[in-house]
Amino acid sequence: MSNEQIQKAIDFVQQNKDTIVAGYKELLHFPSISADPAYADDIKACAEWIVSELTRIGFDNAHVIATDGHPVVYADWLHAGDDKPTVLVYSHYDVQPVDPLHLWHSEPFEAEVRDGRLYARGATDNKAGVWGNLKTFEAMLASSGELPLNVKVMFEGEEESGSPNMQPFVESHQEMLRADVMLNGDGGFHRTEPRMAYAGRGIISAEVYVKGPKADLHSGMFGGVVQNPLHVAAQIIASFHDSDGRVTLSGYYDDVQAIDEVERDRINSGWQADRNEEIAGVPLAWGRGIASDAERAMVYPTLDVNGMWGGYQGPGGKTIIPSEANIKITMRLVPGQNLGSIAESLIDHVESFATDTVNVEVKVNQEGWPFKMVMDGPYLEAVQSALEATTGHRATLVRTGGSIPILGMFNRLFDMPITGYSYGEGDNIHSPNEYVELDAFFLALEGGIRAYHNLSAISK
Amino acid sequence: MSNEQIQKAIDFVQQNKDTIVAGYKELLHFPSISADPAYADDIKACAEWIVSELTRIGFDNAHVIATDGHPVVYADWLHAGDDKPTVLVYSHYDVQPVDPLHLWHSEPFEAEVRDGRLYARGATDNKAGVWGNLKTFEAMLASSGELPLNVKVMFEGEEESGSPNMQPFVESHQEMLRADVMLNGDGGFHRTEPRMAYAGRGIISAEVYVKGPKADLHSGMFGGVVQNPLHVAAQIIASFHDSDGRVTLSGYYDDVQAIDEVERDRINSGWQADRNEEIAGVPLAWGRGIASDAERAMVYPTLDVNGMWGGYQGPGGKTIIPSEANIKITMRLVPGQNLGSIAESLIDHVESFATDTVNVEVKVNQEGWPFKMVMDGPYLEAVQSALEATTGHRATLVRTGGSIPILGMFNRLFDMPITGYSYGEGDNIHSPNEYVELDAFFLALEGGIRAYHNLSAISK
Numbered sequence: 055m056s057n058e059q060i061q062k063a064i065d066f067v068q069q070n071k072d073t074i075v076a077g078y079k080e081l082l083h084f085p086s087i088s089a090d091p092a093y094a095d096d097i098k099a100c101a102e103w104i105v106s107e108l109t110r111i112g113f114d115n116a117h118v119i120a121t122d123g124h125p126v127v128y129a130d131w132l133h134a135g136d137d138k139p140t141v142l143v144y145s146h147y148d149v150q151p152v153d154p155l156h157l158w159h160s161e162p163f164e165a166e167v168r169d170g171r172l173y174a175r176g177a178t179d180n181k182a183g184v185w186g187n188l189k190t191f192e193a194m195l196a197s198s199g200e201l202p203l204n205v206k207v208m209f210e211g212e213e214e215s216g217s218p219n220m221q222p223f224v225e226s227h228q229e230m231l232r233a234d235v236m237l238n239g240d241g242g243f244h245r246t247e248p249r250m251a252y253a254g255r256g257i258i259s260a261e262v263y264v265k266g267p268k269a270d271l272h273s274g275m276f277g278g279v280v281q282n283p284l285h286v287a288a289q290i291i292a293s294f295h296d297s298d299g300r301v302t303l304s305g306y307y308d309d310v311q312a313i314d315e316v317e318r319d320r321i322n323s324g325w326q327a328d329r330n331e332e333i334a335g336v337p338l339a340w341g342r343g344i345a346s347d348a349e350r351a352m353v354y355p356t357l358d359v360n361g362m363w364g365g366y367q368g369p370g371g372k373t374i375i376p377s378e379a380n381i382k383i384t385m386r387l388v389p390g391q392n393l394g395s396i397a398e399s400l401i402d403h404v405e406s407f408a409t410d411t412v413n414v415e416v417k418v419n420q421e422g423w424p425f426k427m428v429m430d431g432p433y434l435e436a437v438q439s440a441l442e443a444t445t446g447h448r449a450t451l452v453r454t455g456g457s458i459p460i461l462g463m464f465n466r467l468f469d470m471p472i473t474g475y476s477y478g479e480g481d482n483i484h485s486p487n488e489y490v491e492l493d494a495f496f497l498a499l500e501g502g503i504r505a506y507h508n509l510s511a512i513s514k
Numbered sequence: 515m516s517n518e519q520i521q522k523a524i525d526f527v528q529q530n531k532d533t534i535v536a537g538y539k540e541l542l543h544f545p546s547i548s549a550d551p552a553y554a555d556d557i558k559a560c561a562e563w564i565v566s567e568l569t570r571i572g573f574d575n576a577h578v579i580a581t582d583g584h585p586v587v588y589a590d591w592l593h594a595g596d597d598k599p600t601v602l603v604y605s606h607y608d609v610q611p612v613d614p615l616h617l618w619h620s621e622p623f624e625a626e627v628r629d630g631r632l633y634a635r636g637a638t639d640n641k642a643g644v645w646g647n648l649k650t651f652e653a654m655l656a657s658s659g660e661l662p663l664n665v666k667v668m669f670e671g672e673e674e675s676g677s678p679n680m681q682p683f684v685e686s687h688q689e690m691l692r693a694d695v696m697l698n699g700d701g702g703f704h705r706t707e708p709r710m711a712y713a714g715r716g717i718i719s720a721e722v723y724v725k726g727p728k729a730d731l732h733s734g735m736f737g738g739v740v741q742n743p744l745h746v747a748a749q750i751i752a753s754f755h756d757s758d759g760r761v762t763l764s765g766y767y768d769d770v771q772a773i774d775e776v777e778r779d780r781i782n783s784g785w786q787a788d789r790n791e792e793i794a795g796v797p798l799a800w801g802r803g804i805a806s807d808a809e810r811a812m813v814y815p816t817l818d819v820n821g822m823w824g825g826y827q828g829p830g831g832k833t834i835i836p837s838e839a840n841i842k843i844t845m846r847l848v849p850g851q852n853l854g855s856i857a858e859s860l861i862d863h864v865e866s867f868a869t870d871t872v873n874v875e876v877k878v879n880q881e882g883w884p885f886k887m888v889m890d891g892p893y894l895e896a897v898q899s900a901l902e903a904t905t906g907h908r909a910t911l912v913r914t915g916g917s918i919p920i921l922g923m924f925n926r927l928f929d930m931p932i933t934g935y936s937y938g939e940g941d942n943i944h945s946p947n948e949y950v951e952l953d954a955f956f957l958a959l960e961g962g963i964r965a966y967h968n969l970s971a972i973s974k
Contacts, residue, residue, distance in 0.1 A: 255734060259831045268795030274715060274916035276790070277816035277846050278759075279807050281800035284819040285755065291748030299738075330736070335728030336871040340741035347739050356737035359744040360834050365821035366842060371719045371881075373844050374820050382826060384833050386737050411796040419831075456734035 056507050062197035063503045067189070067496060074499075075172065075492065077107070078185050081147075082165040082174040088124050088148035089215040097124045097211050100147055104184060104209060105129070111192040113207065119227070123219035124148060124211030128230065131191070132204045139514050140204035141506070142233035142470070144460065145183030145240055146213035149176035150484045157486035170492055171480065177490040178478035183239030184209055186477025186495065190502035202510035206233055210460060213240065216421060217459040224463050234471075234514060235433045236464055237505075241476035243498040248441050248449035250474055255355070255386035256424035257457050258397055262290060262381040262404055263415040270365070270374040280375055281411045284364045287379035290407050290414070294357050299341030301357045301385075303399040311390035313353055317429070322348045324452050352453035356386045386455060389426040389465070423462025427472040434473050436508035444501035475505050516967050522657035523963045527649070527956060534959075535632065535952065537567070538645050541607075542625040542634040548584050548608035549675040557584045557671050560607055564644060564669060565589070571652040573667065579687070583679035584608060584671030588690065591651070592664045599974050600664035601966070602693035602930070604920065605643030605700055606673035609636035610944045617946035630952055631940065637950040638938035643699030644669055646937025646955065650962035662970035666693055670920060673700065676881060677919040684923050694931075694974060695893045696924055697965075701936035703958040708901050708909035710934055715815070715846035716884035717917050718857055722750060722841040722864055725873040730825070730834040740835055741871045744824045747839035750867050750874070754817050759801030761817045761845075763859040771850035773813055777889070782808045784912050812913035816846045846915060849886040849925070883922025887932040894933050896968035904961035935965045 067074070084100035087093040101118045108116040108129040116129035127147065132140070152162040152175050160166040165174035187207065194201050208231060212219060224231065241251060266283035267276070296302055313321070325348030331338055338347045345354060364379030366372035387396060397418045408414040428434045429451060438448045461472060479494035527534070544560035547553040561578045568576035568589040576589035587607065592600070612622040612635050620626040625634035647667065654661050668691060670680060684691065701711060726743035727736070756762055773781070785808030791798055798807045805814060824839030826832035847856060857878045868874040888894045889911060898908045921932060939954035 257833070266796060271794055272916070273816070273818045273820065273844055274846055274914070275811065276794060276798075277818050277915060278801055278804075278810035278814055279790075279798040280794050280796060282818050284822050285751060288748040288751030288819070288822070291745060292752035295745065330739075334731055334736060334740050336726060336740060338736075338739040339869075339871050341738055344738075350738035351735065354738055356733070358733045358737050358742050358833075358835055359748070359825065360733065360832055361825035361827050361836065362744050362748070362839070363823040363827050365819065367821050367823050367840075371842060371844060371879075372820055373717070373719075373818075375818055376821065379822070380827075382831060384733055384831060386734055409799075411799050421831075454734070455737060456732070 056202065059194070059198045059202065060503055060507055063193040064500050066193040066197045067499045071496060074189050075167070078172060079165040081181050081185055082176055083163055085163045086148045086176070086211070087151050088212045089151055094124070097148060101125045101127050101211060104147060107188055108207065111188065112195040113191070119223070121219040121223045126211060126223060127209040128207065130206045131201050134201060134204045134510065137514065138203045138510055139234040139512055140206060141509055142206045142208060142231055142236045143187050144208050144210070144236060144238050145187060146180045146210040147184050148211045148214050149181070150179070150214050152486070154486065159487055167492065171489040172492055173487055173489040175488055177488050178242070178480040179483035179488065180213070180240045180478070182478025182490050182495065183476060186498055186502060187239055190499050190506065193499065193503060194506070202507050206231065213460065220460055221463055224460075224467060228467060232468065232470070235509065236470050236472040238427070238458070238461060238472060238474035239476055240458065241474050243476050243479045243494060243501070245445045245479065245494055245497060246447065248445060248447050249452050250449040251454040252427040252429055252451045253389055254425050254454045254457050254461070255388055256391070256393060256462050257421040258385045258387060258393055258400070258418060259421050260383040260400060260416055260418045262287070262383065264290070264364075264379040265377070265413045265415070266411060267375060267377050270377050273373040273375050276375055281409060282375050283379040283412055284376055286407055286409070286412045286414070287362065287364060287381055290404055291359050291362065291381060293403070298343040300344060301355065303357070303396070303403050305395065305399055306355065309390040309392060310355060310388055318349070320451060321352060321453055322346055324348070324450060325351075351455050353388060355388050355391060357383065359383055386457070387424050389424045391424060393420040393423055422457045422459035423466050425458055425461030425465050425472070427461070427474060431471070432512045433471050433509065436512060437473050437475050437505050440475070440501050440504035440508050443504055444497060475502060477502065516662065519654070519658045519662065520963055520967055523653040524960050526653040526657045527959045531956060534649050535627070538632060539625040541641050541645055542636055543623055545623045546608045546636070546671070547611050548672045549611055554584070557608060561585045561587050561671060564607060567648055568667065571648065572655040573651070579683070581679040581683045586671060586683060587669040588667065590666045591661050594661060594664045594970065597974065598663045598970055599694040599972055600666060601969055602666045602668060602691055602696045603647050604668050604670070604696060604698050605647060606640045606670040607644050608671045608674050609639070609641070610674050612946070614946065619947055627952065631949040632952055633947055633949040635948055637948050638702070638940040639943035639948065640673070640700045640938065642938025642950050642955065643936060646958055646962060647699055650959050650966065653959065653963060654966070662967050666691065673920065680920055681923055684920070684927060688927060692928065692930070695969065696930050696932040698887070698918070698921060698932060698934035699936055700918060701934050703936050703939045703954060703961070705905045705939065705954050705957060706907065708905060708907050709912050710887075710909040711914040712887045712889055712911045713849055714885050714914045714916055714918050714921070715848055716851070716853060716922050717881040718845045718847060718853055718860070718878060719881050720843040720860060720876055720878045722747070722843065723875040724750070724824075724839040725837070725875070726871060727835060727837050730837050733833040733835050736835055741869060742835050743839040743872055744836055746867055746869070746872045746874070747822065747824060747841055750864055751819050751822065751841060753863070758803040760804060761815065763817070763856070763863050765855065765859055766815065769850040769852060770815060770848055778809070780911060781812060781913055782806055784808070784910060785811075811915050813848060815848050815851060817843065819843055846917070847884050849884045851884060853880040853883055882917045882919030883926050885918055885921030885925050885932070887921070887934060891931070892972045893931050893969065896972060897933055897935050897965050900935070900961050900964035900968050903964055904957060935962060937962065
């Protein structure tokens with residue numbers, strides 16, 4: 055009986071809390087900082103340690119897969135039978151850098167329990183996802199000798215540095231990664247107010263180089279006869295938006311997916327206007343002719359110049375026509391938009407500003423596709439009912455203006471539905487004194503056990 | 515007899531060449547660099563040395579006048595009689611910095627003669643003007659005991675740093691400086707191809723500060739809802755010119771003085787298209803719908819952004835909406851334009867871009883008025899015929915796109931006509947190995963003697 059198996063797995067968690075924390079600390083001991091090449095060997099050692107844990111608890115085929123960047127951990131347990139669904143479980147084992155170190159109250163890679171919290175870099179983001187899934191699976195395997203469904207595990211090692219090598223990895227391992235549903239473990243578990251980001255924006259970044267005279271020129275001698283690259287750069291930037299704030303690139307909004315009333319209400323009611331205005335220090339008034347604040351922040355694509363410079367920046371003045379100007383741009387794109395055609399549209403738009411006297415170059419990087427998880431249906435319901443049974447609350451579905459590159463890649467390459475279940479509840483991710491609440495973590499393990507059992511009941 | 519006096523003065527020059535060079539070297543020994551406060555005492559010592567020379571050769575009332583910056587040297591000789599005109603002689607005794615020092619072949623303040631050239635910082639710009647006038651006056655005073663006209667001497671000490679304190683000085687010494695004609699000595703003497711800049715542009719400089727959110731914001735969270743200060747800065751810059759290159763500030767061209775056919779021909783025929791295009795490395799094609807290249811460079815006012823920056827400038831990307839953006843602007847203004855009303859027009863124009871969410875501040879400095887010297891009449895003819903008698907050539911009149919702040923101040927405050935006579939013929943001004951051609955300098959002294967005699971013949 056399923057309920058009996060669930061209870062036995064929950065009992066296993068209750069009886070092994072000390073061991074679970076001890077293993078957590080071991081995992082947190084690896085300084086798996088993906089942004090700094092100096093930690094490449096630590097990342098690899100961390101991946102191999104996870105492989106050995108997966109093998110120990112009963113997974114098959116556990117191994118480290120090299121990429122041009124940091125390795126991926128893969129393992130599977132496919133003995134539930136062909137009538138049971140297969141779930142692909144995603145989390146990442148790399149972590150953010152620890153600077154500024156002097157603000158930490160304990161060593162970032164010597165995990166320490168204080169007041170029921172486990173402090174260490176990665177304790178929530180996202181070793182909670184790695185360890186939570188591992189302990190959920192171990193609880194079920196150790197107490198029942200089996201899992202209720204087929205499982206593939208994929209733990210990434212470079213999420214915190216923008217997943218630069220994951221696109222070719224996913225493209226070349228499509229058969230291995232194929233499943234009925236993907237379960238994203240990179241997020242937060244919040245007992246009293248669970249939230250789930252069901253959609254996020256993609257990113258295209260670009261640099262524009264505007265080059266004019268061969269050197270800075272005296273503006274008294276050449277003012278009026280030599281075109282100023284800063285003026286052209288400004289024209290380019292000014293041309294990106296109309297007076298309402300709409301992006302003017304050709305075809306920019308063509309593929310933006312409309313949202314229905316339910317989603318619109320959800321997005322607008324979840325918008326924290328006061329908090330956001332407090333952070334910004336200005337009214338969130340730009341583009342109000344387009345849509346509500348919440349919808350502009352999450353449903354609509356954007357284009358922002360992140361940096362721009364050229365000419366003299368020091369004290370006083372310098373009477374020059376500068377030789378060149380530079381622009382850094384990022385666009386946040388939403389589900390439905392095609393990065394390739396948007397990138398082309400940007401290039402065409404910017405290059406049209408070139409003249410006989412000013413050269414304009416554009417370099418575009420497609421950094422990540424927008425993602426969308428399921429918003430209803432049995433997979434989401436499996437997670438929601440597990441959360442409700444465990445915490446008394448169902449998750450509020452939210453959009454995020456941010457990006458999760460791997461999910462965008464899966465949306466694009468697979469027809470696989472994606473939902474999420476996360477284990478970490480804490481704070482200070484990407485900051486000093488990151489921690490996870492241990493009581494919440496144990497509760498999340500119970501929820502995870504229920505979620506996998508619920509998923510196993512979905513007919514393929 | 516005037517001709518006899520001229521010859522006696524010329525004989526004095528011929529017989530005292532070694533003494534003249536020795537004194538030149540003494541003057542060049544003072545490191546009178548006005549831009550660097552470390553040389554303030556050297557500048558003062560230089561001014562006092564010039565005062566003692568003026569006194570020695572017979573000038574009255576020679577003294578140093580303190581300003582909020584570097585001092586002015588004043589002296590006069592007013593014994594020619596009320597029927598003779600009074601000339602105000604201008605030059606500057608301060609010099610440019612000497613960097614890069616390692617490119618000098620001899621010490622910049624240890625003047626050295628090589629191949630008939632005297633090498634030192636300031637040898638041409640503009641201690642040639644100071645020393646040339648002093649030796650011309652000494653030649654006349656020593657050989658005849660008198661000057662043919664009334665003379666006031668004003669030598670400035672901060673021309674090379676933009677004359678920041680001369681406006682209040684000139685305003686508060688109007689009676690002392692009043693004369694029938696001003697003779698500018700800051701220029702070049704060129705035996706075979708004399709040129710005289712009869713008009714130059716003025717300068718207004720401005721800084722614009724565009725301030726948005728209280729800190730850099732995450733573009734994923736706030737893209738689309740917070741106005742980006744870089745976008746507004748770009749709109750401001752893009753709005754300064756129409757598609758033909760005309761400046762769009764209200765009333766900008768209203769007071770620009772039209773030029774007649776003679777001046778137009780002169781300007782266009784004197785334009786060195788190949789040389790300028792070689793320096794720029796691009797075609798001089800900007801704004802060709804407005805006027806010819808030469809006229810745009812010299813007759814029309816301009817507005818250039820000299821520097822602009824905001825946000826992230828490092829390698830890679832940073833997904834931010836920057837908190838602020840900055841713009842540095844200079845306008846080159848032409849005779850007729852009023853700096854005050856142009857400055858107001860700029861402020862109104864830029865401030866109109868402020869919104870509820872982006873604050874726009876403008877700081878404007880009126881750095882120098884455009885100037886115009888006489889283009890015909892007896893004062894110019896006095897100089898031209900002296901040049902012709904001395905070199906066989908009359909000076910070509912040219913406009914310059916650059917600025918001479920002091921002349922603009924005099925144009926504005928006095929009704930006094932201005933013309934010019936210069937003594938320095940050399941090269942590398944503002945660069946290493948500045949020099950003056952000694953033979954040309956001695957010839958220029960003869961021309962100076964003739965010029966003052968010609969001026970003395972003009973009836974008041």
